[in-house]
Amino acid sequence: MKQIIIDGGKTLKGEITISGMKNAAVALIPASILCDEEITITNVPNISDKKALIDIIELLNGNVIEKEHTLYIDTSKIESKTIPENLASKLRASYYFMGALLGRKRKVEIYFPGGCNIGNRKIDFHLKGFQLLGATISMEHDKYIIEADHLKGTSIHLDFPSVGATINLMLAAVKAEGTTLIQNAAKEPEIFNVGELLNKMGAKISGLGTNTIQIEGVDYLHKASIEVLPDRIEAGTYLIIGSLIGEQLKIKNIIKEHLEALLSKLQNIGVLLDIHDDYITVSKAEFYHPINIKTLVYPGFVTDWGQPMTVLLTQCDGKSILEETIYENRMAEVPFLNKMGAKIEVEEQTAWINGPTPLIGAEVEATDLRAGASLVIAGLIANGVTTINHVEYILRGYERIVEKLTNVGASIELIDIE
Ligand code: EPU
Numbered sequence: 001m002k003q004i005i006i007d008g009g010k011t012l013k014g015e016i017t018i019s020g021m022k023n024a025a026v027a028l029i030p031a032s033i034l035c036d037e038e039i040t041i042t043n044v045p046n047i048s049d050k051k052a053l054i055d056i057i058e059l060l061n062g063n064v065i066e067k068e069h070t071l072y073i074d075t076s077k078i079e080s081k082t083i084p085e086n087l088a089s090k091l092r093a094s095y096y097f098m099g100a101l102l103g104r105k106r107k108v109e110i111y112f113p114g115g116c117n118i119g120n121r122k123i124d125f126h127l128k129g130f131q132l133l134g135a136t137i138s139m140e141h142d143k144y145i146i147e148a149d150h151l152k153g154t155s156i157h158l159d160f161p162s163v164g165a166t167i168n169l170m171l172a173a174v175k176a177e178g179t180t181l182i183q184n185a186a187k188e189p190e191i192f193n194v195g196e197l198l199n200k201m202g203a204k205i206s207g208l209g210t211n212t213i214q215i216e217g218v219d220y221l222h223k224a225s226i227e228v229l230p231d232r233i234e235a236g237t238y239l240i241i242g243s244l245i246g247e248q249l250k251i252k253n254i255i256k257e258h259l260e261a262l263l264s265k266l267q268n269i270g271v272l273l274d275i276h277d278d279y280i281t282v283s284k285a286e287f288y289h290p291i292n293i294k295t296l297v298y299p300g301f302v303t304d305w306g307q308p309m310t311v312l313l314t315q316c317d318g319k320s321i322l323e324e325t326i327y328e329n330r331m332a333e334v335p336f337l338n339k340m341g342a343k344i345e346v347e348e349q350t351a352w353i354n355g356p357t358p359l360i361g362a363e364v365e366a367t368d369l370r371a372g373a374s375l376v377i378a379g380l381i382a383n384g385v386t387t388i389n390h391v392e393y394i395l396r397g398y399e400r401i402v403e404k405l406t407n408v409g410a411s412i413e414l415i416d417i418e
Helices: 022-034 048-059 092-105 124-132 163-173 189-200 232-245 256-269 303-313 334-339 369-381 401-407
Strands: 002-007 012-017 038-042 063-067 070-074 107-111 136-140 143-147 155-157 179-183 204-206 212-216 224-227 246-252 272-275 279-283 292-294 318-323 343-347 350-355 363-365 385-389 411-416
Touching: 002 369, 012 232, 012 401, 022 038, 022 048, 022 070, 022 092, 022 163, 022 189, 022 232, 048 063, 048 092, 092 107, 092 124, 092 143, 092 163, 124 136, 124 143, 124 155, 124 163, 163 179, 163 189, 163 212, 189 204, 189 224, 232 246, 232 256, 232 279, 232 303, 232 369, 256 272, 256 279, 256 303, 292 303, 303 318, 303 334, 303 350, 303 369, 334 343, 334 363, 334 369, 363 369, 369 385, 369 401, 369 411, 401 411
Parallel strands: 012 246, 038 224, 155 179, 292 318, 363 385
Antiparallel strands: 002 385, 002 411, 038 070, 063 070, 107 143, 136 143, 179 212, 204 212, 246 279, 272 279, 318 350, 343 350
């Protein structure tokens, strides 16, 4: 088990550079196997989810060379092979091999995807879309077998603008015959990033960033390169940290438009922000107003910011409300925050947070990625020492988190224990 130990209460000053977006990188890497030649992906975050995806590409006969934050992926010899349970279940994004392999090889055998336990996380929209494109789907125990002699463009309406389904269906449709329309598509920046790579490979996709995406199928996809966009969830996490213990803390390599929903809430609370297009300086203010937040799809307040934000709301003067609308089980950090001195009540998917409450260091557990991030924030502002167990979850999505925080003055260490 890996643990993070934090001696809280330090003021953070200096600069933090935001890495490439996890949720784009985990789709761009599988998307590369649609290419008949070679793909270069730059600004790839060094997170543990990346390793699992590279293992799958290598299993499928792809060749991956890694140099710092760049991946060179030769996918000219890709074969369709069964993606076994031990690889598929390591992360949610293994499901992107469904769309990509179906497009490239017309056949996929893959076990259930894994990922954080934050709700039901069905993939029925993905499967229904593959069927509309002409695929048949069968199950052998926990293995999906998805096959098509022929993929034909069609019109697909998503019941909910799912990020995963939008990307997976784009991946399958780029090599279908004719035109596919994805309606009620998701608009998150990661969709734009993946569509941009596919278009650079020769795909014909329009409407990225709107709720209707149109894809004209093509036969061949050639070599291309793409840069992973900055991670708005990571940037949001550090902006929240800066709101609590920052003194002119500079958050660099951001895209301001991706952060608008968070910045507006931080301004309402009273956080001191100096906002530029590609960096923001954040400092703690003396008094914070309580606010209400509802998580929404992009461009609304991202569900992934909800758990880190809960910690900031414990320091606002009065009652704040956080309503989570995307996942059923995204408040697993609350019992641990209460153990540290917070006063939070949860009913179904809504949290009532009574502040301000000083937090006190304690032994707590990261139960999922963003719950883990919220406990890091709590540990940073708490009096005394906080020990967070099972931080493997955090390392799935935050590149060099311990180093980034240490560099700006935090007292934090990562240790391996038996
Ligand atoms: N949904 C269905 N059926 C489907 C697909 C989705 O009912 O076929 C429901 C889900 O159950 C959920 C909602 O729709 O309630 C949203 O799901 P979506 O497909 O949008 O999310 P996802 O692809 O499972 C990705 C990220 C999440 C992030 C969400 C929202 C990856 C691998 N995961 O999940 O990231 O929270 O989009 O932006 O990209 C994280 O980074 O901690 C994380 C969980």
